[in-house]
Amino acid sequence: AHGLATAYAVFMVLVYPVGTPLLYYCLLRRNKDRIDRLQVNQKLRIEILEELRAAHNYEAKRVAKHDSRLLPWLPSKAERAALPTDKQQRLRQLEHKDQDERAQLPGFIAKLLEGYEVRVWWFEIFECLRKLAVACVPVFFQPSGSAAQLIFGLMVCFSCFGAYVGFDPFEDRGSDAVA
Numbered sequence: 606a607h608g609l610a611t612a613y614a615v616f617m618v619l620v621y622p623v624g625t626p627l628l629y630y631c632l633l634r635r636n637k638d639r640i641d642r643l644q645v646n647q648k649l650r651i652e653i654l655e656e657l658r659a660a661h662n663y664e665a666k667r668v669a670k671h672d673s674r675l676l677p678w679l680p681s682k683a684e685r686a687a688l689p690t691d692k693q694q695r696l697r698q699l700e701h702k703d704q705d706e707r708a709q710l711p712g713f714i715a716k717l718l719e720g721y722e723v724r725v726w727w728f729e730i731f732e733c734l735r736k737l738a739v740a741c742v743p744v745f746f747q748p749s750g751s752a753a754q755l756i757f758g759l760m761v762c763f764s765c766f767g768a769y770v771g772f773d774p775f776e777d778r779g780s781d782a783v784a
Contacts, residue, residue: 622741626733629717633726636714639706643723646703653692653699654680661687725774735765 633640680688680696688696707715717729738761746753769784 622737626730629730629733630727632714633717633730636710637726639710639714640718640723640726642706643703644726646699646706647723650696650699650703653688653696654684657684657688657692720776720780721774722776725772728772728774731768735761 685693685696710718718726721728739758742761743754743757746757769781773781775781775784
């Protein structure tokens with residue numbers, strides 16, 4: 606009975622902790638062409654907004670330091686209203702294309718991308734690995750509750766903090782701040 610339980614445990618270690626991120630990666634890679642089109646669409650929308658912001662800075666006679674990570678790519682109502690009509694139309698066209706492209710994605714792929722910026726399409730895989738590192742790997746440090754477990758957990762947390770700060774993966778700025 607012990608041998609059977611051990612074989613089952615080894616099989617499940619391969620299925621869940623290794624198989625889930627691997628399955629996510631394979632599914633996302635299979636739909637990479639659609640994800641790439643979403644990225645290009647998002648970059649085109651950002652260019653329209655950056656042009657507007659640059660024009661406002663020019664009119665205000667100020668030099669703005671732009672960090673592309675800090676520029677929100679979703680326009681506010683005021684920014685949208687300030688756009689010339691041709692730019693508004695182009696932005697609407699791009700938004701409709703984005704919605705159409707997202708509608709063509711299978712539901713399970715849309716859920717893997719949901720909430721994340723398209724440029725970090727792989728971030729759900731990172732999240733799986735982070736959760737496994739925090740919840741599963743400390744079991745291998747003995748004794749339970751040891752300093753080694755604590756130090757490992759802190760290293761994982763600080764590394765993930767760096768990843769969250771460096772990538773700003775979420776569409777919502779507030780989620781980036783909380784993460």
